[in-house]
Amino acid sequence: MQCPSCGSNAVIRDGSRGEEICTRCGLVLLEKEMDSRPEWHAEPGKKSGRADVSSGSDITQHDLGLGSRLGYSQDLSPAWRSKLRRLQKWHRRSRAVSYHDKSLRQALINLDKLCEDLTLPKSVKAEVSILFRKARKKEITPGRYTWSVLSALIFIVARMRRMPRTEKEIAKTLSRYSSLEEKGALRALRRVRKILAKELDLEVPRPKPREYLDRFVSRLNLPDEIRSKAHEICASIPEKFKSKKASFLVAAGAIYNAARKFESRVKIREVADILDVGVSSLSKTGKQIRKFSAYF
Structure with a gap:
């Protein structure tokens, strides 16, 4: 750094005072600078210090x-x-004294409950918190059910981060905490999601079937060979077919066909119930996969 007064480069920084001073002319270039480094202090009888254990900004x-x-x-x-x-x-x-702070605090508490039920990491919760603050600043949230707004933001962030959570899963969690029935919660989720994506200028990508495979196989308690075969079947399906079907339904069909390949005793109704898909839809999708896939 160069001193603007004398042009000297002999500028030093005093960390204890938060100042930058020119040693040639004595000009204070910067004062009251905030030190963002962690705080250390030495304990009595010990040579090494310890860092400040505060959580910092959250x-x-x-x-x-x-x-x-x-x-x-x-x-x-x-x-x-x-x-x-x-x-x-x-x-x-x-x-939290003002109404703004109280409502924001309650909304973030509700967000914590939703993320806990959907087993989502704290990184997703942090991103949803940022988007919720932006939505409040743009006055999108007034007049809308807070639970629906939070659920829609969770759905958007989960899609953006490629985390397999279906609309039905989020709608079920929403109906559990709100007065809405599951069908009403699903309609509200879709409606608010479109509004938020448009107003916040968010691009919500379409999920891919392979993103659901590992999670669905774990929920069905199937062995690793069925998991590997399901990935192979899913990769062999034409993209044109996968673009026309719901991704979670294609994933369920691939898993069911992989289980049939290994002569597993998994019944189609058990798969449909655990993965929350229709039996007829799963049966029809499974037949189409066997028709288009190169493994059959």
């Missing part, structure tokens, strides 16, 4: 995880622990 929290938390020791008396628990309750309430 987009899945309404206050980004920067709010203070009140704790207490179990060594205290029951009376003191009771007092501190009441203080903790009021402290949590004071972290």
